[in-house]
Amino acid sequence: xxxxxxxDEAALRAEDSPKLGRKRDHTRDADIxxxxxxxxxxxxxxxxxxxxxxxxxxxxxATLYRRWPSKxxxxxxxxxxxxRADSDPAKLPDTGTLRxxxxxxxxxxxxxxxxxxxxxxxxxxxxLSRSPELxxxxxxxxxxxxxxxxxxxxxxxxxxxxxxxxxxxxTLSMVSTAMVSHRVLMLxxxxxxxxxxxxxxxxxxxxxxxxxxxxxxxxxSSR
Amino acid sequence: xxxxxxxDEAALRAEDSPKLGRKRDHTRDADIxxxxxxxxxxxxxxxxxxxxxxxxxxxxxATLYRRWPSKxxxxxxxxxxxxRADSDPAKLPDTGTLRxxxxxxxxxxxxxxxxxxxxxxxxxxxxLSRSPELxxxxxxxxxxxxxxxxxxxxxxxxxxxxxxxxxxxxTLSMVSTAMVSHRVLMLxxxxxxxxxxxxxxxxxxxxxxxxxxxxxxxxxSSR
DNA sequence: TCTATACGGAACTTGCGAGTTTCGGATATA
DNA sequence: TATATCCGAAACTCGCAAGTTCCGTATAGA
Numbered sequence: 001x002x003x004x005x006x007x008d009e010a011a012l013r014a015e016d017s018p019k020l021g022r023k024r025d026h027t028r029d030a031d032i033x034x035x036x037x038x039x040x041x042x043x044x045x046x047x048x049x050x051x052x053x054x055x056x057x058x059x060x061x062a063t064l065y066r067r068w069p070s071k072x073x074x075x076x077x078x079x080x081x082x083x084r085a086d087s088d089p090a091k092l093p094d095t096g097t098l099r100x101x102x103x104x105x106x107x108x109x110x111x112x113x114x115x116x117x118x119x120x121x122x123x124x125x126x127x128l129s130r131s132p133e134l135x136x137x138x139x140x141x142x143x144x145x146x147x148x149x150x151x152x153x154x155x156x157x158x159x160x161x162x163x164x165x166x167x168x169x170x171t172l173s174m175v176s177t178a179m180v181s182h183r184v185l186m187l188x189x190x191x192x193x194x195x196x197x198x199x200x201x202x203x204x205x206x207x208x209x210x211x212x213x214x215x216x217x218x219x220x221s222s223r
Numbered sequence: 224x225x226x227x228x229x230x231d232e233a234a235l236r237a238e239d240s241p242k243l244g245r246k247r248d249h250t251r252d253a254d255i256x257x258x259x260x261x262x263x264x265x266x267x268x269x270x271x272x273x274x275x276x277x278x279x280x281x282x283x284x285a286t287l288y289r290r291w292p293s294k295x296x297x298x299x300x301x302x303x304x305x306x307r308a309d310s311d312p313a314k315l316p317d318t319g320t321l322r323x324x325x326x327x328x329x330x331x332x333x334x335x336x337x338x339x340x341x342x343x344x345x346x347x348x349x350x351l352s353r354s355p356e357l358x359x360x361x362x363x364x365x366x367x368x369x370x371x372x373x374x375x376x377x378x379x380x381x382x383x384x385x386x387x388x389x390x391x392x393x394t395l396s397m398v399s400t401a402m403v404s405h406r407v408l409m410l411x412x413x414x415x416x417x418x419x420x421x422x423x424x425x426x427x428x429x430x431x432x433x434x435x436x437x438x439x440x441x442x443x444s445s446r
Numbered sequence: 447t448c449t450a451t452a453c454g455g456a457a458c459t460t461g462c463g464a465g466t467t468t469c470g471g472a473t474a475t476a
Numbered sequence: 477t478a479t480a481t482c483c484g485a486a487a488c489t490c491g492c493a494a495g496t497t498c499c500g501t502a503t504a505g506a
Contacts (some may be wrong), residue, residue, distance in 0.1 A: 028457065029482095044349030046269035050461060059482040122348045125408055126267030129345070135411055143409045166435065168425040174428060175398065178405035182397060186347055186366045186404065188358055202391035203398060207430040212389065251453095272493060283454040290497065 006097065030055045032064060036078040041116055044074060044123035076134050077122065082117070084142040092149065098157040102176075102200045105149065111191055117142045118184045125185075146177045154208065163208045166201055255280045255287060259301040264339055266297060267346035299357050302347070305340070305364040315372065321380040321431065325423045327397075329370065334384065334414055340365045341407045348408075369400045386431045398427055 035057035041047045051070050054061045068074040091102035121142055128135040150173035157163045179199055183189050206212055264272045273294050291297040316327035344365055351358040373396035379385045380398045383415035402422055406412050430436055 047353075049434065050371070050465080052485090053464080058484085060486085061464095062468095062485085063483065071464070119352075121409070122352070125345045125348050126269070127406070128411060129342075130270075139411075154276070156491090168421065171402075171421065171425055173473080174405060174431070178401040179394075179398065181409065182401035182404055185351070186344070188351060188362075198391060198394060201428045202394055203426075206432065207426045209429065209435070212432070274493080275497080277454090281454085283456085283495080284494095285455085285498095286453065289452085294494070 028057075028059065028063075028069060030081075031076040032059060032067070032074075033081055035059075036074055037082070037120060040075060040078065041119035041124045045127055048075075048123070050074075072131070072134075075124070076131075076137055079134065079141055080137040082120075086140065089152065092152060094124070094156075098153060098162055098210065099200065099205060101153045101156070102150075102204065103197065105153075106193055106196050111196075113194070114146070114180065115184060115191060118181060122183070122185050147173045150176060157208070163210060167208050172207055174206065175207070176200075179203075184199075251280075251282065252290065253304075255282060255290070255297075256301040256304055258282075259297055260343060261306070263298060263301065264276055264342035264344045271346070272296075273297075291316075295354070295357075298347070299354075299360055302343070302357065302364055303360040305343075312375065313351065315375060321376060321433070322428055324376045324379070325373075325427065326420065328376075329416055329419050334416070334419075337369070338407060338414060339402060341404060344404070345408050360388055364401075370396045373397075373399060375426060380431070385435060390431050395427065395430055398430070399423075402426075 014028065023123070032053065036048075036053045039052045039056055041054070047081055050061055050064055050073075053074070054064055064074060068077060094102045095101050095104055121138060124134060124138060128138065151169055154163070154167070154169045154173060158165050160165070176196070176199060181195075183191060183195065239290055243270055255276065259276045260273075262275045262279055266275070271294075273284055276297070287297060291300060316324045318327055345356060346362060347361060348403050351361065363427060374392055377386070377390070377392045381388050381390070381392070399419070399422060403414055403419075406414060406418065424435065
């Protein structure tokens with residue numbers, strides 16, 4: 001019995017990557033980064049202490065400093081390593097209509113995940129102007145994936161002939177993200193399914209050239 | 224010797240109005256609050272020190288603490304006293320068309336003022352979840368006035384018969400604000416006049432039921 | 447001119463959090 | 477069992493910023 005797996009894993013942990021670079025799938029590193037994101041979302045960057053993160057990850061503070069040189073770099077790494085599972089192009093809905101695709105994107109886990117990311121964003125906004133690296137990381141990990149999905153769906157709608165090619169997709173793909181951010185961060189109201197559907201039907205689709213509610217009378221459309 | 228004025232004024236400052244109350248036109252108070260807003264916009268709440276504000280206002284730190292019990296209350300007061308000149312209903316443009324009104328709203332000073340408010344907002348976002356009072360103040364002083372103007376303009380357009388009464392004005396009036404916030408805070412791109420005009424022509428007006436590009440090239444191939 | 451008040455400035459005290467060091471105890475190899 | 481390594485926990489150092497106190501001075505009223 002040669003437990004190569006374990007040997008390999010231990011070796012990976014111990015000796016490799018003195019810099020930072022790679023992130024392993026499921027090492028203690030990941031636990032710590034997750035803990036950092038949790039605390040970050042709850043208290044914001046300045047409210048977050050390294051002791052909090054260590055306690056949350058059930059690790060010693062010294063362990064954190066053995067792996068990251070400073071609190072700033074820990075947070076940067078945590079944001080940069082935020083999972084971007086969204087961008088998987090094959091998993092996107094394809095219902096045949098833009099409205100169907102956009103509505104299919106609304107699922108409870110997706111909403112919660114979005115709110116979490118927004119909380120993280122709220123915790124670091126004030127840093128972004130002083131830390132371009134963090135700004136880039138947040139942009140790539142939080143902002144861009146959302147817009148990309150919408151952009152893809154809308155491009156499909158153009159290819160399919162559902163909407164005009166003149167539609168300003170680059171702007172329109174950010175409307176939902178911007179409205180959700182605004183609602184959560186500024187208005188501090190919850191993001192409900194109704195809000196999102198209303199946004200699709202009353203703003204995004206009309207702006208894309210699809211006229212409003214063909215069945216505007218009674219609510220109907222139960223499911 | 225009964226200098227009633229001074230007694231009254233001192234009393235007002237020192238003990239009265241725990242809420243917010245009046246802001247004098249041109250006292251040292253206003254200078255200090257302005258300085259606080261400047262520093263807040265530049266460094267964010269946590270980066271801001273009371274010494275910075277005092278230095279900026281050419282005041283002693285003790286003077287600040289004679290008037291506000293803590294840094295938190297100083298900032299709260301500063302945000303609450305942000306001038307809301309926008310909401311003057313008489314000064315609103317009235318060009319006869321919704322597009323004309325919205326475009327008339329874009330003026331360089333207005334853009335700069337908006338960016339400044341956004342910077343202030345960025346500096347306090349992470350506090351809002353822990354300080355409902357600050358959240359309310361920011362809402363009332365920064366977020367709401369913007370939406371109110373748009374709402375008014377759109378209501379006029381409905382009254383005038385330019386757009387349908389079915390249009391979701393409450394949502395639509397926030398689109399520009401949300402998009403600008405998103406662009407400044409998340410994308411960290413400048414807010415140009417072109418961006419705002421494109422937003423009006425490609426998103427807001429179409430969403431309000433006004434078809435695109437009155438002076439567009441060809442296209443307009445509605446089925 | 448005299449006096450009270452508030453001011454600016456600067457020197458404090460205090461608490462907290464970043465980053466460091468130490469140490470006892472796991473775990474794994476031989 | 478012996479040994480090397482990494483870990484968690486806790487006890488440090490140290491700098492910074494909130495809040496306080498004190499003092500010399502400017503100003504306004506009498």
